[in-house]
Amino acid sequence: QRRIRVPHLHQMKERGEKWAMLTAYDMYTAEIFDEAGIPVLLVGDSAGNNVYGFETTVPVTVDHLVPLTRAVTSAAKRAMVVADLPFGSYQASPQQALATATRFMKEGLAHAVKLEGGAAMVPEVELLVRAGIPVMGHIGFTPQSEHVLGGYKVQGRGAGADKLTDDALALEAAGCFAIVIEMVPSPAAEAVTRALRIPVVGIGAGPHCDAQVLVWQDMAGLRGGRAPRFVKKYADLRTALSDAATAYAADVAEGTFPASEHSFES
Ligand code: KIV
Ligand code: NA
Numbered sequence: 001q002r003r004i005r006v007p008h009l010h011q012m013k014e015r016g017e018k019w020a021m022l023t024a025y026d027m028y029t030a031e032i033f034d035e036a037g038i039p040v041l042l043v044g045d046s047a048g049n050n051v052y053g054f055e056t057t058v059p060v061t062v063d064h065l066v067p068l069t070r071a072v073t074s075a076a077k078r079a080m081v082v083a084d085l086p087f088g089s090y091q092a093s094p095q096q097a098l099a100t101a102t103r104f105m106k107e108g109l110a111h112a113v114k115l116e117g118g119a120a121m122v123p124e125v126e127l128l129v130r131a132g133i134p135v136m137g138h139i140g141f142t143p144q145s146e147h148v149l150g151g152y153k154v155q156g157r158g159a160g161a162d163k164l165t166d167d168a169l170a171l172e173a174a175g176c177f178a179i180v181i182e183m184v185p186s187p188a189a190e191a192v193t194r195a196l197r198i199p200v201v202g203i204g205a206g207p208h209c210d211a212q213v214l215v216w217q218d219m220a221g222l223r224g225g226r227a228p229r230f231v232k233k234y235a236d237l238r239t240a241l242s243d244a245a246t247a248y249a250a251d252v253a254e255g256t257f258p259a260s261e262h263s264f265e266s
Contacts, residue, residue, distance in 0.1 A: 006080075020211065022042070023050070023215045030072040030075035030076045045087070046215050050223070067108075085100055097115065101135075102131075102133075119166065129175035137168070137171035138179065138180040139171070140205065142182070154184060169196070179200050181205045220233075220235045
């Protein structure tokens with residue numbers, strides 16, 4: 001089975017075929033999602049919230065994400081693996097972005113990187129693409145800027161919709177192979193999707209995007225508490241795991257585990 005590459009994603013847009021992207025941060029999820037046919041896996045800096053226990057993605061570092069990326073790329077046979085460039089690891093200059101992206105490609109074995117920001121990131125995107133690194137953009141709500149944006153808020157309302165399309169077109173012209181658009185009204189995301197030749201991957205951006213992305217712990221119901229509006233829960237792994245742990249502990253307490261079949265009798 002051949003690896004999913006940039007031209008495959010562009011062909012899917014031409015054919016009007018929608019596809020799903022998921023985050024993955026470890027070997028088993030990468031293996032499972034890859035075998036399920038998910039064409040693109042994202043080692044997101046959402047690992048900050050979903051692996052490392054931070055409240056935001058801001059504290060996430062390159063050292064946090066490179067080993068996770070390597071685990072995911074090593075386990076995924078077919079999926080394209082995209083790694084997030086963490087906050088502070090690419091905004092200083094195109095040179096900084098190239099040095100960071102190079103680490104993800106060399107040490108993380110990533111197939112592509114993703115960075116947040118619109119037209120302002122054009123010099124960074126251009127240098128990475130020139131150097132041979134596929135870049136996915138990310139506009140709309142950009143979690144790394146949440147302290148500037150004032151929290152988790154829908155972006156691109158009203159006049160913001162035109163800015164969104166301008167940013168998306170600038171990223172496409174700079175050479176991005178795809179763009180994530182997060183938490184924007186459906187009509188604004190639809191306008192961006194129509195305006196671009198490259199695939200637009202939505203999260204909280206309505207049904208008209210070329211693709212969708214969700215954080216896997218949200219999609220599979222592993223996280224506790226209330227999920228954002230744009231999440232659909234396809235499983236209840238939290239309950240399943242909690243039940244398993246409870247049953248295991250009870251068996252141990254009662255002395256019914258381990259049984260003879262779990263033991264070396266001689
Ligand atoms: O880090 C992440 O998981 C992301 C996706 C939600 C797009 O950036
Ligand atoms: Na991210």
